[in-house]
Each structure stands twice: as structure tokens, then as C-alpha cells.
Amino acid sequence: MPRRVLQGTVVSDKGDKTVIVRVERRLMHPVYKKYIRMSKRYAAHDEDNGFHTGDRVMIEESRPISKRKRWRVVGRLGETRASRAATAGKVIDDTATDTGASTAAALETEAPGAEAPGAEAPGVEAPGAEAPKAETSETETSEAEAPDTEAPEGAAARGAGPVGAGSGDGGDTGAGAEAGA
Numbered sequence: 001m002p003r004r005v006l007q008g009t010v011v012s013d014k015g016d017k018t019v020i021v022r023v024e025r026r027l028m029h030p031v032y033k034k035y036i037r038m039s040k041r042y043a044a045h046d047e048d049n050g051f052h053t054g055d056r057v058m059i060e061e062s063r064p065i066s067k068r069k070r071w072r073v074v075g076r077l078g079e080t081r082a083s084r085a086a087t088a089g090k091v092i093d094d095t096a097t098d099t100g101a102s103t104a105a106a107l108e109t110e111a112p113g114a115e116a117p118g119a120e121a122p123g124v125e126a127p128g129a130e131a132p133k134a135e136t137s138e139t140e141t142s143e144a145e146a147p148d149t150e151a152p153e154g155a156a157a158r159g160a161g162p163v164g165a166g167s168g169d170g171g172d173t174g175a176g177a178e179a180g181a
Contacts, residue, residue: 010055012053
């Protein structure tokens with residue numbers, strides 16, 4: 001009887017000579033007639049520890065190797081994460097995994113001596129840039145000179161702001177509470 005061969009993705013390579021391979025299959029839902037993806041995880045034997053997380057592999061049914069291992073890795077399929085990075089001319093940092101750390105963030109490092117765009121040395125002025133003015137604008141001066149007409153006399157004495165800006169307890173406990181009442 002021929003042995004079954006499945007294709008899947010390595011999701012864990014933490015065990016010695018063992019990889020966990022997720023095999024996905026599509027099937028039609030019996031009632032809704034919509035295709036759904038089902039996946040199953042298989043523990044497979046990897047003699048050389050040559051397969052890593054993200055690799056597409058073929059696994060073949062075999063004799064029982066341990067309590068859970070009944071499959072062995074036959075070979076690699078298509079492009080892998082390492083080969084994609086090699087073709088792009090980048091080196092993969094194996095400490096960064098896909099479980100939260102972005103591979104792109106782990107790959108990019110800032111060159112020494114490089115500054116952020118637009119940053120200049122202190123004391124050097126960009127051409128056409130004006131020095132900041134020490135004057136205040138007209139709106140600021142007119143607000144400071146204008147009398148406070150919105151707040152009642154008791155509220156102005158207490159320093160209360162607009163309606164509802166009090167302490168939230170609803171009671172007047174300030175100094176102007178008796179004068180306003």
C-alpha cells in the first residue's frame with residue numbers, strides 16, 4: 001500500500017529532530033456550500049534539523065518514531081523565507097520570529113552617522129528660514145485686555161471656567177458661594 005504524502009508549512013522547529021507541520025485542506029460546508037479551510041498539525045521527523053519555521057515541506061507517512069511522530073519530512077517545496085531573503089540580498093535575524101516581531105523591523109538598522117531627514121547641526125540656519133518672533137499676536141493681547149463678560153461675578157471671583165467645569169460634586173464650596181447666593 002502506498003504511503004500518504006502531504007504538503008504543509010512548518011510552524012514550530014523547537015524540538016530536537018522534530019518539526020510541527022500545519023497541513024491545510026479546503027472542503028465545502030455541507031449546509032452553506034461555502035469552502036472553508038481546515039488545518040491539522042502533524043509532528044514530523046527531521047533528522048538533520050534542516051527545516052525551520054515558515055518552510056513549505058512535504059511529509060510522508062512512516063512507521064511510529066515516537067508517541068506522536070508518525071510522519072517524516074521528505075523535502076522542501078518552493079520558496080522559503082530564507083531563500084526569499086537571500087534573493088533580496090538581506091540576512092535574516094533568526095532571533096526575530098513571526099510571532100509579533102516584524103521581520104522587516106528586525107532587518108533594518110540605522111547606519112552610523114546617519115541623521116533624520118531635515119535635521120541639521122545646531123547653530124546652522126536653513127536658507128530662507130526666519131528667526132522666531134518674540135511678539136504676541138493681536139488675538140492674544142485683545143483677549144488679555146478684554147474684561148470677562150461671560151462669567152457671573154461670583155464665578156469670576158472663584159476663578160471658575162465655563163458651565164460644568166467645576167469639581168463635579170455639584171456643591172459650591174468656594175469663597176464666592178455665599179456672595180452669589
